[in-house]
Amino acid sequence: MKHLSSTSSRDIRRGLVWISPWIIGFMLFFAVPAVLSAVYSVCDLSLLESPVYVGLDNYAELATDPMFKDVVRNTLVYALASVVLGSVLTLGIAVLLEQRLRGRECVRAIIFLPTLVPAVSGVIAWSWLFNPGYGLINSALRVVGITGPDWLGSRALAMPSLVLMSLWVIGGSLTVYTAALRDAPRSLYEAADLDGVSAWGRFRYVTLPMISPAVLFNSVMSLIWAMQLFAAPHIMTKGGPENSTYSYSMYVYFNAFYYGRMGYACALAWIQILATVALTVLVLRATRGVIFYRAA
Amino acid sequence: MGHEPPTPTHTLTRRAALAALGGAGLSVALWPRTPRREAGVPSGRVVLHYWEKWTGTEGDAIQSVVDQFNQSQDTIWVQRTPVSDIAAKTMTAIGGGDPPDLVGLYSYHVPLFAQTRAAMSMDEFASTPGGMASPLDPDGYAPSIRQLLSFDGKQWAGVNTCYALGLYYNRQLFRDAGLDPDRPPLTTAELDSIADRLVVPAGSGGGAGRIERAGFLPNLPTWWPYVWPIMFGGALYDAPTNRALIDQPASIAAYSWVSGYPARLGPARSAEFGNRYGRNFHSPDDPFISGKVAMIVQGPWLANFINLHAKRKHDGSGEPDLDYAAVPMPVHESVLDPQHPLGLLEADVIMIPRGCPHPEESYVFFCYLQRRDVQERLAYLHGKSSPMRDCSPGFMQTHPNRSVRVFDQVVKSKRAIVLPQTRAWQAIADLTNGAFDSIWHGSDVQQTLSVVQARAQTLLDKSAQLRARRLRSAGGA
Numbered sequence: 001m002k003h004l005s006s007t008s009s010r011d012i013r014r015g016l017v018w019i020s021p022w023i024i025g026f027m028l029f030f031a032v033p034a035v036l037s038a039v040y041s042v043c044d045l046s047l048l049e050s051p052v053y054v055g056l057d058n059y060a061e062l063a064t065d066p067m068f069k070d071v072v073r074n075t076l077v078y079a080l081a082s083v084v085l086g087s088v089l090t091l092g093i094a095v096l097l098e099q100r101l102r103g104r105e106c107v108r109a110i111i112f113l114p115t116l117v118p119a120v121s122g123v124i125a126w127s128w129l130f131n132p133g134y135g136l137i138n139s140a141l142r143v144v145g146i147t148g149p150d151w152l153g154s155r156a157l158a159m160p161s162l163v164l165m166s167l168w169v170i171g172g173s174l175t176v177y178t179a180a181l182r183d184a185p186r187s188l189y190e191a192a193d194l195d196g197v198s199a200w201g202r203f204r205y206v207t208l209p210m211i212s213p214a215v216l217f218n219s220v221m222s223l224i225w226a227m228q229l230f231a232a233p234h235i236m237t238k239g240g241p242e243n244s245t246y247s248y249s250m251y252v253y254f255n256a257f258y259y260g261r262m263g264y265a266c267a268l269a270w271i272q273i274l275a276t277v278a279l280t281v282l283v284l285r286a287t288r289g290v291i292f293y294r295a296a
Numbered sequence: 297m298g299h300e301p302p303t304p305t306h307t308l309t310r311r312a313a314l315a316a317l318g319g320a321g322l323s324v325a326l327w328p329r330t331p332r333r334e335a336g337v338p339s340g341r342v343v344l345h346y347w348e349k350w351t352g353t354e355g356d357a358i359q360s361v362v363d364q365f366n367q368s369q370d371t372i373w374v375q376r377t378p379v380s381d382i383a384a385k386t387m388t389a390i391g392g393g394d395p396p397d398l399v400g401l402y403s404y405h406v407p408l409f410a411q412t413r414a415a416m417s418m419d420e421f422a423s424t425p426g427g428m429a430s431p432l433d434p435d436g437y438a439p440s441i442r443q444l445l446s447f448d449g450k451q452w453a454g455v456n457t458c459y460a461l462g463l464y465y466n467r468q469l470f471r472d473a474g475l476d477p478d479r480p481p482l483t484t485a486e487l488d489s490i491a492d493r494l495v496v497p498a499g500s501g502g503g504a505g506r507i508e509r510a511g512f513l514p515n516l517p518t519w520w521p522y523v524w525p526i527m528f529g530g531a532l533y534d535a536p537t538n539r540a541l542i543d544q545p546a547s548i549a550a551y552s553w554v555s556g557y558p559a560r561l562g563p564a565r566s567a568e569f570g571n572r573y574g575r576n577f578h579s580p581d582d583p584f585i586s587g588k589v590a591m592i593v594q595g596p597w598l599a600n601f602i603n604l605h606a607k608r609k610h611d612g613s614g615e616p617d618l619d620y621a622a623v624p625m626p627v628h629e630s631v632l633d634p635q636h637p638l639g640l641l642e643a644d645v646i647m648i649p650r651g652c653p654h655p656e657e658s659y660v661f662f663c664y665l666q667r668r669d670v671q672e673r674l675a676y677l678h679g680k681s682s683p684m685r686d687c688s689p690g691f692m693q694t695h696p697n698r699s700v701r702v703f704d705q706v707v708k709s710k711r712a713i714v715l716p717q718t719r720a721w722q723a724i725a726d727l728t729n730g731a732f733d734s735i736w737h738g739s740d741v742q743q744t745l746s747v748v749q750a751r752a753q754t755l756l757d758k759s760a761q762l763r764a765r766r767l768r769s770a771g772g773a
Contacts, residue, residue: 044762047391048414052769054762061758066751133506133572147506150564153571155737241567242733257384259723260408 041266047256051263058267067243067251068268075248077159079226079279082166087219090170091211094177095203108174115171119231126165127152127236152237155244162232162245173218180214181207209292216291220280227276248272333375341373342657348400349382349644353600357677358400358456364673365664372657374398386649390414395649397658400456403444403643408719410447411763415647417450421659432663440712441683444643447717453645454666457675458683459595460639460706461523462699463487463626467619469494469509469590480623482634484527484553487512487591487626494590495561507561507569512591514554515570516583520593521732522725523640524550526713529631532724533716538760540724540752542731543745549628551731551741558736567736580605585618593625599697600679622699624706639706641714643683681707720759724752 016023041058043051062068093111097104114122129136130151138148151161188206197205208215230249233239239246252272256265330337337343350358355378362374377396379385383405389395401409409415418432434442434451438458445453467477473493481487491511498508510516514524522532530546533539541547558566573583578601583589585606592598599622606616624637631638646665648658664670668684672691675682679697681704692701706712715721731748735741 044766046408046412047387048409048412049766052762052766054765064754066747127575131572131575132568150568150571152574153567154564155733238729240729240733242737243730246730254723254726257381257387258726260387260412260719261723 037266037269040263041270043263043266045263045266046260047262048260054263058264059271061264062267062271067246070243071246071248071251074159074244074246075227075229078163078166078229078247079223081160081163082226083219083222085163086167086170086173086222087215089167090173090218091177091215093170094174094181095207097174097178098181108178111174112171114169120235122168123165123232123235126168126232130161130236152245153241155242158237158241158245162229162236165232166226173222176214176218177211180211184210210294212287212291213293216283216287220283223279223283224276227272227279337373337375338370341371342654344372344374344397344654344658344661346374346376346398346400346661347379347382347386347396348376349379350400351378351380353604354597354678357674360677361665361670361674364670365661368664372660374661387414390649390651393651395652397648397652397654398646398661399649400644400646401453403453403458403645404715404721404725406445406453406645406647407447407717407721409647410450410452411719414650415452416650416655417452419450421656432666436666436668436684436686438683438685438708439710440641440707440714441643443717444641444714445645453647454662455671455683456644456646456665457671457678457680458641458643458707459597459680460641460703460712461520461593461595461625462622462639462702462706463591463624464584464594464598464620464622464699465591466584466587467621469587473590477619477621480621481591481626482623483629483632484626485629488553488556491557491591492560506565509587510561510566510569510583510589512557513561513566513570513589514557514593515567515732515736516573516589516592517577518570518729518732520640522715522728523593523625524554526638526640527625527631528553528628529638531713533718533721533756535717538718538756540749540756542724542728542752543742543749547745548742551735551745553628554732555735555738555741558738563737578605584620587618596622596680596697596700596703597678598622599699603679603696622702624702633711636709636711637706638711639709639713641707641712683707718756718759720752720755723755724748727751 040051042053042055044054044057045051097108101107117125128134132138132148132150132153135148135151137151141148149157152158184207188210189202192202192206228249229247230253233245233247234250234253237245239250248268249272252265252268255261255268328335334343346362348355348358355376359376362376366373382399383401386395386399386401406415410417418434432454437445437455441455441458442451444458445451445455463480465477465480470477470480470490475490475493481490494509494511495507496509498506525532525542525544525547528546528550530544530550531541532547534541561569573581573588576582578598580586582601582605584592584594584598585602602616602618602620606618609615609617624634624639627638646662648655648662652658665674668682668686668688671684672682672688676691676695679695679700681697681700682691685708687704692704697703716724727748731744734744
């Protein structure tokens with residue numbers, strides 16, 4: 001058995017000491033609460049009294065809870081729509097901004113700006129934009145003689161409006177795409193030019209494969225964020241109309257802090273995290289053959 | 297193999313160590329001994345931390361009461377902190393073992409906090425420190441208020457103003473439409489008829505097809521989607537049998553009546569009109585204050601916001617240029633009794649969380665707040681009626697809400713209805729939100745209410761089942 005030299009073990013000890021603030025923080029604010037929430041998910045707990053073990057009752061209740069089905073459906077619809085549309089839009093803009101266009105750096109900065117706006121402020125601003133009577137969107141439509149719809153008040157339009165709003169914050173993804181596009185080898189484009197490949201062909205057979213790790217990264221990160229949808233529907237629609245924007249995280253929060261059902265909320269939260277992990281693994285496996293990693 | 301680079305070694309010089317120690321010592325010496333928020337507290341006082349949800353003018357009102365208490369004695373100092381989302385934060389604070397001394401919640405929180413023993417009941421304060429507390433007189437409350445503060449036969453909360461809902465109507469718009477402003481609607485049928493005469497559709501252009509002004513809309517606001525069955529003589533819950541009553545005939549009649557509004561005005565455009573004002577309530581663009589709706593269901597506080605935000609008269613008096621009045625909410629003619637109006641009654645309450653640092657001192661302030669003169673002062677500043685059984689002479693005459701007698705009549709009415717006193721109520725109330733939306737958009741009333749009834753009953757049964765299991769568990773422990 002090979003023993004660590006005294007220098008190596010000293011280095012490890014020293015390293016652990018230096019990262020101990022992170023380890024302590026991780027243990028206190030993530031690991032311990034995660035374990036506790038797993039324990040509480042098999043308990044009746046209201047935060048106000050001690051937990052009582054109820055076995056798998058909380059998980060069994062999910063099967064008969066109609067609201068559970070609603071919030072799962074709403075969240076998946078939002079996640080799918082916002083991730084797909086967000087990826088297409090961001091990638092399109094990133095490619096466009098890599099062309100020799102005047103003022104592109106300025107445009108890039110403008111697109112990044114919403115990322116710096118606090119989520120709640122942005123959501124409130126959008127709720128005014130969507131206001132059917134006074135909102136900028138409907139006012140603009142009125143100028144051209146169109147009566148704008150009730151964006152957040154219509155069951156058919158409320159969720160698409162939230163998806164539309166999500167496309168506003170693409171600055172982070174755009175930065176990743178920009179870095180990936182600039183990292184694509186010039187030699188491949190030169191070879192494609194020599195072969196007379198069309199612009200679409202260059203994008204399809206050179207750009208896309210070269211930036212595919214970035215596409216995967218952005219998609220997975222967007223998916224994880226979308227699965228946690230909370231602030232926008234909580235502030236803008238309170239989950240309505242007809243529960244059409246009631247998201248999974250809202251339901252977790254309401255059960256935990258409004259209905260006094262922390263145990264049930266913990267069970268919901270564990271299903272949420274397991275579903276998110278499962279979806280992430282599914283995406284990683286499904287894309288295994290189409291993602292190209294270059295050797296370092 | 298070459299030499300490994302030497303591991304960098306950092307030595308701490310004596311000078312640097314002394315400087316670091318000196319800096320640390322200086323920081324400790326200069327660190328404030330008392331938090332900044334307690335800097336103005338006179339020495340020797342017990343500081344009570346009081347969380348309250350009110351901000352703005354309502355926050356100023358409770359602060360003036362707190363200030364008066366702080367000046368009235370020299371042993372206790374109450375420090376009020378405005379807290380949003382107060383129930384969630386209170387539950388977290390109590391669960392975390394660090395609750396404030398006093399917390400201001402809503403009357404529908406009483407069952408949860410009482411059943412979990414998260415709040416202290418008043419019979420736990422048999423004696424008060426130094427006889428400081430004014431004696432608490434449960435008979436001093438209006439009977440329905442006393443019911444709101446109690447659970448399982450004990451009082452768990454004190455009242456901190458109360459409210460019933462009423463119908464405000466714009467007298468000038470009545471006159472403009474040829475209606476008699478002294479004959480407001482008393483029944484739902486009269487309400488429908490008057491509302492239809494007050495609707496003004498938008499003209500041509502981009503806004504064509506929209507509603508320019510509404511007579512009355514039950515979705516404006518949607519804050520009390522569960523109130524309508526009460527106006528038809530129905531109830532939401534039967535406590536002795538722990539049964540939800542959401543799909544009873546009175547509820548079906550009530551929501552069928554509600555659905556008449558979108559049916560007459562168009563579901564989309566009536567919903568659009570309501571949503572237009574989603575963020576405008578209690579501001580100059582409030583639909584009632586700005587004259588965009590002629591009648592609205594609101595609490596007594598609206599009078600304060602009218603005084604604050606309505607356009608001023610041009611005569612230099614500075615008075616609001618809005619001729620309005622309020623009446624009890626119109627009810628179905630079969631349950632009309634003007635002497636004893638039907639109405640929903642709720643209250644803001646104050647509780648002493650179990651495990652708070654200073655329960656006895658908190659009780660002193662609690663009792664102070666329950667004095668009739670103090671409640672009247674707070675009610676006066678909030679534009680509300682008094683929650684006490686009797687009012688002091690002059691309270692009504694000088695009150696800033698011109699319709700305070702109407703709200704007082706509902707509060708004192710023997711037919712005042714309080715919300716279901718069950719901890720499952722909030723989840724059930726949220727179910728009625730979705731149901732209201734669905735009915736507004738054309739769903740079948742009976743079918744929608746049946747779904748809500750089934751889920752509500754499941755929640756009630758589950759709550760009872762968990763309570764029984766917890767009691768068995770406590771008994772076996």
